[in-house]
Amino acid sequence: MNLESLHLLFFKNYEEAQLSFSAHINCFIGDNGSGKTNLLDAIHYLSLTKSAFTPTDAQSIKQGAEFFVTRGRFGGRPDDAPAETIQCSLRLGQKKSVTHDKQPYERVSDHIGRYPVVLISPYDTDLIRQGSEERRKHFDSLMSQLDHEYLELLIRYTQLLKQRNALLKLATDRQAGYDRDYLLTIDEQLVPLGEQLVQRRQDFLLEFEPLFQRHYAQLADGQEQVTLTYKSELPGADFGKLLRLQERRDLTLQRTTTGPHRDDFTFLMDDKPVKSYGSQGQQKSFVIALKLAQFELLAERQRQKPLLLLDDIFDRLDEKRITRLMQLVANHSFGQIFLTDTHLERTDRVLASLSEDIRRFRVESGTVTRL
Numbered sequence: 001m002n003l004e005s006l007h008l009l010f011f012k013n014y015e016e017a018q019l020s021f022s023a024h025i026n027c028f029i030g031d032n033g034s035g036k037t038n039l040l041d042a043i044h045y046l047s048l049t050k051s052a053f054t055p056t057d058a059q060s061i062k063q064g065a066e067f068f069v070t071r072g073r074f075g076g077r078p079d080d081a082p083a084e085t086i087q088c089s090l091r092l093g094q095k096k097s098v099t100h101d102k103q104p105y106e107r108v109s110d111h112i113g114r115y116p117v118v119l120i121s122p123y124d125t126d127l128i129r130q131g132s133e134e135r136r137k138h139f140d141s142l143m144s145q146l147d148h149e150y151l152e153l154l155i156r157y158t159q160l161l162k163q164r165n166a167l168l169k170l171a172t173d174r175q176a177g178y179d180r181d182y183l184l185t186i187d188e189q190l191v192p193l194g195e196q197l198v199q200r201r202q203d204f205l206l207e208f209e210p211l212f213q214r215h216y217a218q219l220a221d222g223q224e225q226v227t228l229t230y231k232s233e234l235p236g237a238d239f240g241k242l243l244r245l246q247e248r249r250d251l252t253l254q255r256t257t258t259g260p261h262r263d264d265f266t267f268l269m270d271d272k273p274v275k276s277y278g279s280q281g282q283q284k285s286f287v288i289a290l291k292l293a294q295f296e297l298l299a300e301r302q303r304q305k306p307l308l309l310l311d312d313i314f315d316r317l318d319e320k321r322i323t324r325l326m327q328l329v330a331n332h333s334f335g336q337i338f339l340t341d342t343h344l345e346r347t348d349r350v351l352a353s354l355s356e357d358i359r360r361f362r363v364e365s366g367t368v369t370r371l
């Protein structure tokens, strides 16, 4: 599967753009702030129906405009199946719409996982530096692409949690009263969902960690041992009992203080936190290895290679890591690649040894032209 073309309307700093791509390597070249990453983000939308960078969809509408559209045509499917058109659009004040060959999805979540994507960006090290929410979101998003049932569980769990927290808030309003029976009914449904989420996260890590360790060893050729562990109160405990134990505390804090929405994934290097122990280079290798393992697992499970989006990697990575990545490209480990860089000469130099079909685009403050 590959993205044959992309059409944008009022997306971030683009008024309109129409691009046709190579099935192999596509390079967006332009100055800082010209809109290269925005093109990767438009592709990210087609896969995951959301931005990789901005928290709300409205921020993707071009300033002063009232809507955005990103539309992509996906071809090269197995058995010569016809190309498919995916469109993601948002009009201010309305619900986001995602269509497949002009047919709206009943639920946007039905789209997730059908067009897998992996993004490697300079912000990846935030995964190490920031709090548990960032890591949870990352693995939830990956697991949702890998396993639709996981996404369904997560959606149902999150909806129930919202209801529970709303009830806990109401409980402090004495006039509204506190419907404890309703809390217990919510918990009855929450418990099996929470336990299944935790079980799936544990199963996922068993499969994911060895792939990650192999990629890290190849990228870093260091002696250090890297590990990923899942930190949760739940394994070995009874979630229902934990909820009862924390009920008073939850009422005081007006939120649910125990459950898989509080879990974390810890990143270790020789049993110490990568955040404080790993050098900058080791941290970069750590997150790239995470992404490459992600790519491998998605490719294997979905039986199609994800689109690979490489944002600014030549600028931020040292020669050794770039060479390693390019070896993988040369070995045809990847399918279609989109990359951004500020310097055409550097891109050409790095890609010089590859025989793939390479297409270059010049990006200049919201316009793109093929070179």
Ligand SMILES: Nc1ncnc2c1ncn2[C@@H]1O[C@H](COP(=O)(O)OP(=O)(O)OP(=O)(O)O)[C@@H](O)[C@H]1O
Binding pocket: 011, 012, 013, 014, 030, 031, 032, 033, 034, 035, 036, 037, 038, 039, 059, 060, 061, 062, 063, 312, 340, 342
């Ligand atoms: N909703 C929006 N409306 C108009 N412009 C926007 C919007 N969102 C982002 N931009 C503009 O897009 C530009 C950033 O584009 P982008 O991040 O793609 O740059 P880039 O070419 O990748 O730069 P760098 O090389 O620094 O990473 C900024 O100038 C920003 O103001």
